[in-house]
């Protein structure tokens with residue numbers, strides 16, 4: 001049988017609150033193939049970000065598991081395997097924009113590691129494509145949140161990860177910046193990355209190969 005790039009099996013996750021426990025994921029199943037772009041919708045608080053944290057290995061399920069290419073993950077995998085763009089972005093504040101985007105490439109060990117010229121060219125191509133090419137030498141705190149969001153996307157995709165998980169990638173963008181972001185997400189999928197996007201944005205859902213909706217701790221097709 002075909003092994004998906006990403007396979008979430010029977011994920012359960014419960015959070016404790018003073019008012020009582022909330023079971024956010026209740027046996028959730030998700031399979032995403034290499035080259036497939038899947039969008040996840042669902043009301044605020046339905047568990048989209050909680051799901052991405054589990055898929056990216058930043059959180060552990062109470063039961064169930066996440067398989068990447070059929071292998072179980074223990075903790076967060078390296079960026080060239082699974083890149084995550086969280087809602088809070090997570091840029092390294094002490095590095096410039098260009099250094100942030102180059103980071104996954106510089107951290108890559110062994111054969112797949114590009115040389116300095118290839119890294120520079122990949123960083124410029126991504127930043128220019130997202131309309132933030134002139135900001136490469138600035139630090140994240142010198143950027144608007146929408147600019148930071150595009151830089152964080154450039155960093156997430158720079159190492160051509162096998163899996164890309166992005167949380168509300170258009171939430172802080174003006175309408176003019178959205179097409180470049182959507183184009184980049186589509187291109188990643190076309191280059192073979194399995195892409196999962198949590199979003200409230202109808203424009204993002206339109207570029208999906210498949211849409212799913214989070215409801216009652218499970219995913220339903222749309």
Ligand SMILES: Nc1ncnc2c1ncn2[C@@H]1O[C@H](COP(=O)(O)OP(=O)(O)OP(=O)(O)O)[C@@H](O)[C@H]1O
Nearest residue numbers: 015016022024042043044045046047048049050051
């Ligand atoms: N670390 C945590 N500790 C306790 N509760 C949490 C934690 N993370 C998430 N939750 C709870 O899990 C539920 C799902 O939260 P989550 O952030 O996944 O929602 P979401 O679908 O991403 O919402 P939004 O669309 O607003 O981003 C919420 O009820 C939230 O309070």
Ligand SMILES: [Mg+2]
Nearest residue numbers: 048049087167
């Ligand atoms: Mg969220």
